[in-house]
Amino acid sequence: MNEVPTFKLRSARLADAEGIFALIKDHSDLLVPKPMGDIVASIDRFVVAEADGAIVGCATYSILPEIGAVDRATVEVQSVAVSEPFRKHGVGRALVESILKRIELFEPADALVLTFAPEFFAKLGFVEIPKSKVMHKLYSGCIHCTKHADPFTCPEIAMSKKI
């Protein structure tokens, strides 16, 4: 796609759940899968990019009270995906910036992401941190991984951004 695609960024609606599910499932090698029930139950935390009535991008977040002081708990940015024809046109940036704007309202110390796309998140101000800083997260999420026996041999990068 050469011309800049037109997309609209908005809060997700319940009717978007299927589109979000499909987008996350399409990237199952890069994103933690999310059951439909979890997407529906947390639909108020999703932002979507819509083009011609289709969901072409999504992002969400989750508060991690186990990381950092509870009054400034870390927030994890999750499920950031843009469908291939819409990439490299600012959709991913717009989604993550929108999530960061929402997160700011809670005044967490920082935003965390575990990602295979570190260059993208670096452009948004995230910096790599040692995985040892997010052990709780690793052992509550990564423990279910079927690809790598140990989070420290997994190529996923932990990154953080001060809020």
Ligand SMILES: CC(C)(COP(=O)(O)OP(=O)(O)OC[C@H]1O[C@@H](n2cnc3c(N)ncnc32)[C@H](O)[C@@H]1OP(=O)(O)O)[C@@H](O)C(=O)NCCC(=O)NCCS
């Ligand atoms: C990562 C992803 C969300 C980026 O979406 P996108 O819409 O292409 O990103 P943008 O166009 O907004 O890019 C923002 C900046 O990051 C850069 N960028 C985007 N993807 C990049 C990549 N894979 N490698 C290096 N830089 C990248 C862009 O060039 C742009 O830089 P600029 O501001 O200097 O122009 C998208 O490639 C994707 O869905 N990947 C598969 C799922 C995934 O890996 N998600 C992240 C895991 S949490």
